[in-house]
Amino acid sequence: MMKKQLIMEKAIELFAKQGFEATSVQQITEHCGISKGAFYLSFKSKDELIFALVDHFMIQFTSDIDYLVRNVASDQNLLYEFYYAIFNSFQKHSDFGKILIKEQSRSFDEEFIIKMRYYDRLMEKTILSMVERLYEEKEVRDTKYDLVFCIKGFMSMYSQLFLFYNVPLDLKLLSQSLVEKTNLLARNTTVPFITKDLIQMFDEPLGEEVTKEQILEIIQQELVEMEESIEQESLILLKQELLAPTLPRAIVKGLVENIRNHPQTKWISYLLRNYFMV
Amino acid sequence: MMKKQLIMEKAIELFAKQGFEATSVQQITEHCGISKGAFYLSFKSKDELIFALVDHFMIQFTSDIDYLVRNVASDQNLLYEFYYAIFNSFQKHSDFGKILIKEQSRSFDEEFIIKMRYYDRLMEKTILSMVERLYEEKEVRDTKYDLVFCIKGFMSMYSQLFLFYNVPLDLKLLSQSLVEKTNLLARNTTVPFITKDLIQMFDEPLGEEVTKEQILEIIQQELVEMEESIEQESLILLKQELLAPTLPRAIVKGLVENIRNHPQTKWISYLLRNYFMV
DNA sequence: TTGACAATTGACCGGTTAGTCAGTATTATA
DNA sequence: TATAATACTGACTAACCGGTCAATTGTCAA
Numbered sequence: 059m060m061k062k063q064l065i066m067e068k069a070i071e072l073f074a075k076q077g078f079e080a081t082s083v084q085q086i087t088e089h090c091g092i093s094k095g096a097f098y099l100s101f102k103s104k105d106e107l108i109f110a111l112v113d114h115f116m117i118q119f120t121s122d123i124d125y126l127v128r129n130v131a132s133d134q135n136l137l138y139e140f141y142y143a144i145f146n147s148f149q150k151h152s153d154f155g156k157i158l159i160k161e162q163s164r165s166f167d168e169e170f171i172i173k174m175r176y177y178d179r180l181m182e183k184t185i186l187s188m189v190e191r192l193y194e195e196k197e198v199r200d201t202k203y204d205l206v207f208c209i210k211g212f213m214s215m216y217s218q219l220f221l222f223y224n225v226p227l228d229l230k231l232l233s234q235s236l237v238e239k240t241n242l243l244a245r246n247t248t249v250p251f252i253t254k255d256l257i258q259m260f261d262e263p264l265g266e267e268v269t270k271e272q273i274l275e276i277i278q279q280e281l282v283e284m285e286e287s288i289e290q291e292s293l294i295l296l297k298q299e300l301l302a303p304t305l306p307r308a309i310v311k312g313l314v315e316n317i318r319n320h321p322q323t324k325w326i327s328y329l330l331r332n333y334f335m336v
Numbered sequence: 337m338m339k340k341q342l343i344m345e346k347a348i349e350l351f352a353k354q355g356f357e358a359t360s361v362q363q364i365t366e367h368c369g370i371s372k373g374a375f376y377l378s379f380k381s382k383d384e385l386i387f388a389l390v391d392h393f394m395i396q397f398t399s400d401i402d403y404l405v406r407n408v409a410s411d412q413n414l415l416y417e418f419y420y421a422i423f424n425s426f427q428k429h430s431d432f433g434k435i436l437i438k439e440q441s442r443s444f445d446e447e448f449i450i451k452m453r454y455y456d457r458l459m460e461k462t463i464l465s466m467v468e469r470l471y472e473e474k475e476v477r478d479t480k481y482d483l484v485f486c487i488k489g490f491m492s493m494y495s496q497l498f499l500f501y502n503v504p505l506d507l508k509l510l511s512q513s514l515v516e517k518t519n520l521l522a523r524n525t526t527v528p529f530i531t532k533d534l535i536q537m538f539d540e541p542l543g544e545e546v547t548k549e550q551i552l553e554i555i556q557q558e559l560v561e562m563e564e565s566i567e568q569e570s571l572i573l574l575k576q577e578l579l580a581p582t583l584p585r586a587i588v589k590g591l592v593e594n595i596r597n598h599p600q601t602k603w604i605s606y607l608l609r610n611y612f613m614v
Numbered sequence: 615t616t617g618a619c620a621a622t623t624g625a626c627c628g629g630t631t632a633g634t635c636a637g638t639a640t641t642a643t644a
Numbered sequence: 645t646a647t648a649a650t651a652c653t654g655a656c657t658a659a660c661c662g663g664t665c666a667a668t669t670g671t672c673a674a
Contacts, residue, residue: 095635
């Protein structure tokens with residue numbers, strides 16, 4: 059399974075430079091120092107690779123930001139921390155960001171569009187919960203969907219600076235600047251455009267919640283590939299808890315926290331956080 | 337030359353659905369009901385087709401918006417008219433809009449990137465001049481570049497609604513909503529991020545102005561393909577004026593106005609408006 | 615009706631691609 | 645060390661691509 063990692067890392071570099079279509083499997087394998095056949099031992103097809111890449115990064119990105127929004131204690135700093143984390147992530151994974159922008163060309167690929175829309179809506183959900191936490195209900199009741207839209211607009215607009223110019227940017231100033239803009243819009247907007255009705259017109263309800271069985275399956279799949287570690291032990295305990303709840307909430311929360319920083323289990327941590335509501 | 341038109345129209349449909357790379361010349365010609373060879377009578381290559389498409393639409397879009405910003409009399413309405421025109425155009429040409437978004441995947445194609453960056457900067461210039469006209473210099477001196485960025489962000493964010501959902505949207509309300517947001521940001525922002533210095537770091541000076549000779553060449557090229565009309569007569573007079581200025585400004589302005597609404601001469605009208613400064 | 619010219623066709627070419635598979639090398643096991 | 649299982653290789657295939665050009669069809673003046 060180490061090969062999978064290697065291929066993904068090398069493929070990102072090439073995709074970012076040349077785009078997905080323009081990069082051949084041959085090029086990737088040469089860049090990895092392996093044969094073409096070896097590629098197909100790790101991935102069933104070239105498409106499976108790009109999907110794996112998208113999942114790998116979007117899962118990390120989405121669950122990191124969600125964790126942050128749930129766990130920054132001070133309302134005062136939340137918005138700042140949010141923007142900072144977003145752009146820090148864009149900066150760190152700029153190669154993947156480039157791929158994401160380029161591969162909007164795949165927007166005719168049904169599977170791809172559904173996948174992206176799914177992560178997009180998870181992010182929207184997170185932003186919305188942040189907005190609802192930060193501002194008075196009466197203040198933003200009618201305008202909060204516009205606000206979410208504007209925040210996403212700021213994110214996408216300013217992140218282009220990271221992706222297309224290799225200029226070192228002052229993340230702190232940028233975050234401050236966007237905090238001010240967001241607060242201005244949140245506290246003074248009176249003419250909303252995106253109403254709840256409008257949202258519902260193009261948002262079919264977010265696919266039914268992930269079920270216990272699905273989570274168990276993901277856990278099982280992950281367990282077979284893990285070596286002995288705190289994460290593995292935590293995951294086993296969480297699996298038992300999922301089958302038959304016995305542990306106190308505090309312990310469950312701690313276990314979920316244990317697996318939060320491992321890339322392979324981050325997603326499970328996110329799913330369990332939602333499932334156990336800890 | 338009628339074939340060219342036909343190919344461009346049919347190609348847009350296919351590109352919007354499938355993307356540029358994924359659409360073969362064969363598919364295009366089949367969709368047009370012509371042979372593959374006939375395609376190469378109108379365009380030297382597949383690339384030349386996409387460049388022609390980009391030029392055709394971006395020229396119209398850019399010069400229409402620029403004309404509007406220069407000619408809406410009332411400052412009161414300008415911003416509203418601006419947004420309305422933008423989204424109206426996105427709605428009308430949503431197929432081309434989709435191509436534009438998808439073909440950011442061509443960002444490794446040097447020629448393409450330069451072309452797009454050129455139109456992007458023309459648009460930025462227009463927006464900046466609007467901002468400078470609408471707001472007090474002392475109010476937006478330090479924040480106007482951020483403001484331009486935010487306006488572009490609003491444009492790109494909300495235009496996605498037109499491109500990805502076939503929902504009839506209330507353009508008037510949307511424009512009003514964005515006017516309010518823009519005014520809020522313009523009048524209250526105190527923490528700028530994009531400074532003039534930063535702009536200059538990634539904006540090499542906008543390519544030297546188009547010269548008189550270049551304009552003459554474009555006019556000449558256009559004249560040979562034109563049938564007798566007011567536009568043709570105006571263009572001939574403007575050509576003479578360019579070679580030896582004799583006419584009063586009012587007449588020049590009128591002649592430039594005459595050729596503004598013809599798709600083929602719109603760009604010339606834009607260039608001459610800048611050249612004669614009328 | 616003829617013949618010269620222009621417009622149009624589609625089989626064809628060289629090149630590239632994703633994906634396969636028979637065979638080879640490596641490792642683990644007994 | 646012998647055997648079995650696994651990991652890996654790279655030549656090969658079938659399909660498709662953009663682009664060409666000899667052959668065919670259409671047009672119109674004489």
